[in-house]
Amino acid sequence: MYEAIFVGTFVPLLFLAFVLKGENRLLILFFIWGLVAFVLSLRINNALIASFPLGMEKLSINMAPIVEEFAKALPLYFFIGLSKEKKFPLVSFGVAVGIGFSILENYIYLFQHFNDSGSPVSFILTRCFTTCLIHATTTGIIGAGIVLVKRIKGIVWPIHFGLFAVAVTIHSLYNLYVFSSYNQIGLYMPVVLFIIGVALYKKLSNKKDEEI
Amino acid sequence: MITWEQVSQRKLKSKEIIFLTAKGILILSVFWAALFYLLIFWELPFVKLTWFANGIQLLSALVISVLGIFYARCSQERYMSLSIALGAFTWTLGQFYWFSYIYLQESLLPQPTIADFGFISTYFFLIGVIITITNKIPRYLIDLSFKNLWPFAILAVPLYLALSKTDSLVVNIDNFAFALAIVCALWKAQPILSSPRYGVFLAGLSLLCICDILYMVFACCIPEAYTLAADALYPLALSLIVYGFMKAEEMTDV
Numbered sequence: 001m002y003e004a005i006f007v008g009t010f011v012p013l014l015f016l017a018f019v020l021k022g023e024n025r026l027l028i029l030f031f032i033w034g035l036v037a038f039v040l041s042l043r044i045n046n047a048l049i050a051s052f053p054l055g056m057e058k059l060s061i062n063m064a065p066i067v068e069e070f071a072k073a074l075p076l077y078f079f080i081g082l083s084k085e086k087k088f089p090l091v092s093f094g095v096a097v098g099i100g101f102s103i104l105e106n107y108i109y110l111f112q113h114f115n116d117s118g119s120p121v122s123f124i125l126t127r128c129f130t131t132c133l134i135h136a137t138t139t140g141i142i143g144a145g146i147v148l149v150k151r152i153k154g155i156v157w158p159i160h161f162g163l164f165a166v167a168v169t170i171h172s173l174y175n176l177y178v179f180s181s182y183n184q185i186g187l188y189m190p191v192v193l194f195i196i197g198v199a200l201y202k203k204l205s206n207k208k209d210e211e212i
Numbered sequence: 213m214i215t216w217e218q219v220s221q222r223k224l225k226s227k228e229i230i231f232l233t234a235k236g237i238l239i240l241s242v243f244w245a246a247l248f249y250l251l252i253f254w255e256l257p258f259v260k261l262t263w264f265a266n267g268i269q270l271l272s273a274l275v276i277s278v279l280g281i282f283y284a285r286c287s288q289e290r291y292m293s294l295s296i297a298l299g300a301f302t303w304t305l306g307q308f309y310w311f312s313y314i315y316l317q318e319s320l321l322p323q324p325t326i327a328d329f330g331f332i333s334t335y336f337f338l339i340g341v342i343i344t345i346t347n348k349i350p351r352y353l354i355d356l357s358f359k360n361l362w363p364f365a366i367l368a369v370p371l372y373l374a375l376s377k378t379d380s381l382v383v384n385i386d387n388f389a390f391a392l393a394i395v396c397a398l399w400k401a402q403p404i405l406s407s408p409r410y411g412v413f414l415a416g417l418s419l420l421c422i423c424d425i426l427y428m429v430f431a432c433c434i435p436e437a438y439t440l441a442a443d444a445l446y447p448l449a450l451s452l453i454v455y456g457f458m459k460a461e462e463m464t465d466v
Binding site for chain 1: 326340
């Protein structure tokens with residue numbers, strides 16, 4: 001089923017990307033990458049479950065965050081090598097990847113719970129305010145990191161690895177709490193992180209000398 | 213009207229308050245480390261002690277990273293200070309994961325763990341800072357010779373553990389990743405090793421490296437109580453790093 005949803009979303013968005021220009025096109029392409037990253041991650045996660053004696057919970061806490069964060073951040077690495085003069089809104093691009101990823105994930109979860117009693121709206125709303133935001137925030141962090149380290153010569157890769165590790169740790173923490181009896185913490189964590197992230201982003205964007 | 217002088221004075225005052233608080237945290241960390249190793253001999257239950265020690269580690273790392281972030285706001289080397297603060301913050305995240313895991317699952321973490329991502333990324337941020345510092349030193353002043361290769365000897369530890377103590381591939385990868393990060397940090401720090409200005413900062417970095425080496429050895433040799441070896445030293449190492457960087461900058465101010 002997810003292949004059909006993927007193709008049904010991917011192809012029309014490609015048409016849209018074809019029509020758009022400049023940063024708008026890039027933004028849509030990053031969003032499309034989010035969908036591709038989800039398919040890639042799903043395949044790898046399924047292969048991991050098949051190869052190792054892992055349950056869904058163990059996979060979500062210990063392995064999936066590494067796979068997912070890496071897959072989402074892949075196109076952002078391309079911008080590390082570009083010259084300092086070319087400025088791109090990498091935070092927005094990162095957020096677009098995360099949102100694209102989580103939309104396809106939402107569809108999958110929705111279809112898995114299709115036969116459950118009760119309205120699926122509350123279920124999907126909860127996911128919108130939690131999983132969507134955590135995916136958007138973690139990839140946004142990596143995008144922000146690339147913008148930040150491009151200003152400091154010679155330390156791009158160490159800092160980038162560091163930020164990737166931050167994204168993975170935050171994602172795992174979220175999964176750890178969501179699967180625990182304290183899942184309320186897990187549910188509020190993405191909202192808090194997103195609000196802090198947006199506030200910081202706005203503050204830095206308003207500064208004249210910052211091009212974040 | 214607020215004058216520029218008033219603004220800079222206010223900045224200096226807040227810098228001084230942060231500096232003194234970091235010093236206070238450092239002194240408290242020394243006392244905690246001494247107390248912890250006394251408590252080990254008191255024969256307290258291991259689970260209780262490790263739970264308490266992890267709580268202290270989390271709290272102190274959080275305070276240290278918040279201090280670092282506030283310091284970055286008034287620091288002349290804003291990006292370097294921010295990297296130090298982020299290094300401490302990622303360590304805090306790793307510790308938060310660790311603490312949450314042992315609290316929620318009521319068991320010790322499996323080794324290796326996602327928390328290691330948080331711990332190892334501290335080195336990445338520190339390597340970034342060290343490279344920035346050493347880039348400012350004129351090349352002709354850097355005299356590296358054969359004896360400066362000593363950090364690579366650290367790789368013997370994971371190699372020994374892989375050959376004689378553990379067969380687990382993921383544990384060995386984790387050990388080698390940590391050892392490589394340590395080697396890289398110490399290797400890059402060579403040009404400033406003899407600088408008195410960075411003495412405290414480097415003491416903190418060395419202590420962090422020793423803690424991680426101790427941890428990796430104990431995790432393979434005494435798996436039932438591996439956290440006890442370096443539990444109380446981590447807050448000390450982190451506070452030395454943050455305080456040491458502030459002190460180095462203060463020496464420039466003077």
